[in-house]
Amino acid sequence: MELGRREMIAGAAALAATSGSGLAQPSGRKMGYAIVGLGTYGLGVITPQFANCTMSRLAAVVSGDPEKAKRVAAEHGLPDRSVYSYANFDSIRDNPDVDIVYVCLPNSMHAEYVIRAAKAGKHVMCEKPMAVSVRECEAMIAACKAAGRKLMIGYRCHFEATNLKAIRLVRSGAIGKPHYFRSEHGFVQRDPSVWRLKRALSGGGSLMDIGIYALNAARYITGEEPIAVTAQESTDRSDPRFHEVEDQIAFTLEFPSGVIGSCHSMYSSNQNHILMVGDQGRVEMEPATRYSGNHMWTGRDGRERELIPPPGPGQTQFSAQLDHLPQCIASGREPIVSGEEGLRDMRLIEAIYRSARERQRISLAPARRG
Numbered sequence: 001m002e003l004g005r006r007e008m009i010a011g012a013a014a015l016a017a018t019s020g021s022g023l024a025q026p027s028g029r030k031m032g033y034a035i036v037g038l039g040t041y042g043l044g045v046i047t048p049q050f051a052n053c054t055m056s057r058l059a060a061v062v063s064g065d066p067e068k069a070k071r072v073a074a075e076h077g078l079p080d081r082s083v084y085s086y087a088n089f090d091s092i093r094d095n096p097d098v099d100i101v102y103v104c105l106p107n108s109m110h111a112e113y114v115i116r117a118a119k120a121g122k123h124v125m126c127e128k129p130m131a132v133s134v135r136e137c138e139a140m141i142a143a144c145k146a147a148g149r150k151l152m153i154g155y156r157c158h159f160e161a162t163n164l165k166a167i168r169l170v171r172s173g174a175i176g177k178p179h180y181f182r183s184e185h186g187f188v189q190r191d192p193s194v195w196r197l198k199r200a201l202s203g204g205g206s207l208m209d210i211g212i213y214a215l216n217a218a219r220y221i222t223g224e225e226p227i228a229v230t231a232q233e234s235t236d237r238s239d240p241r242f243h244e245v246e247d248q249i250a251f252t253l254e255f256p257s258g259v260i261g262s263c264h265s266m267y268s269s270n271q272n273h274i275l276m277v278g279d280q281g282r283v284e285m286e287p288a289t290r291y292s293g294n295h296m297w298t299g300r301d302g303r304e305r306e307l308i309p310p311p312g313p314g315q316t317q318f319s320a321q322l323d324h325l326p327q328c329i330a331s332g333r334e335p336i337v338s339g340e341e342g343l344r345d346m347r348l349i350e351a352i353y354r355s356a357r358e359r360q361r362i363s364l365a366p367a368r369r370g
């Protein structure tokens with residue numbers, strides 16, 4: 001029943017988000033986002049997506065680079081009072097144009113800025129991974145609860161048409177009884193100087209960055225929570241890129257139904273693949289979780305066909321994600337990817353690292369799906 005409810009919520013959110021109908025606000029006013037961190041993702045990927053949103057708009061920018069912040073603000077017609085530095089960020093509480101703060105900073109800075117945003121009375125969107133520890137995730141959830149504000153994690157694949165179709169196919173029995181899940185996620189990390197390879201900023205290596213897609217997909221495709229995990233790491237520590245964080249980590253997730261999930265995360269190969277095999281068919285996506293151009297093959301008894309579900313008119317996974325939080329704020333619902341969802345992944349990430357370190361299978365406490 002829990003799974004049915006979850007799919008219904010995901011389906012409804014996706015439908016509302018991708019149809020662009022949403023839940024119109026009585027005032028017709030779009031909710032204002034402040035983007036914190038004008039880097040590759042915050043500025044390069046997210047900011048242009050407001051053009052595709054029906055319920056959201058860019059309302060402020062927060063950056064350590066005043067010139068860049070002013071330039072971006074001018075390009076988007078934002079007033080000077082909507083440009084913030086990290087030092088005066090807390091004064092965002094006095095800006096009525098800002099409803100939501102979107103944290104697009106290096107991982108170890110997520111907790112601080114989510115908590116400061118909640119204390120400033122704003123709802124919060126936070127990039128993945130939610131933080132660098134379970135303790136931080138719990139503090140972020142507590143801060144948002146105490147402030148009466150919503151917290152959503154930027155798990156964009158929950159709004160991506162191909163992944164949503166895969167979830168529906170698996171839940172509807174199209175592949176029969178699910179047997180095993182497999183996913184490889186990686187890219188070649190070439191520059192040894194990037195923050196992603198500094199433990200103090202990233203919290204970990206490929207698993208925190210790209211392997212989390214395999215982990216999160218194992219949970220949303222199966223609709224189950226793992227009961228045990230076993231992991232092995234393989235990293236060439238003499239490679240200057242990997243002095244502080246892991247390159248490859250393979251992990252096996254055991255699910256209550258008997259499904260085995262085999263996942264592989266790496267910073268040394270380009271991989272983007274998801275496979276779910278049942279006793280009567282399979283769903284396969286490659287690439288599976290890219291910004292665009294994801295492909296799916298599905299079928300029963302070896303007769304497979306390519307299926308490319310169209311996104312909603314004028315919508316992308318990013319605009320659907322951005323519009324979902326305003327819909328939740330307006331309707332009082334919890335986001336389908338709330339802080340609890342980020343916390344679940346972080347609990348698993350800690351167990352995966354522990355399993356690799358101690359070279360043993362880690363049993364997990366049963367987790368309720370919400």
Ligand code: NAD
Binds near residue numbers: 041129154
């Ligand atoms: P980036 O390096 O391109 O940008 C990081 C931003 O943080 C920059 O504006 C930088 O100036 C700022 N910053 C502030 N203090 C910093 C410090 N001490 N060191 C380095 N940068 C600092 O990184 P990115 O690729 O934009 O990633 C930002 C976040 O977004 C990460 O949490 C990442 O996991 C996430 N992300 C998510 C997706 C996705 O598809 N959901 C894709 C890429 C990145």
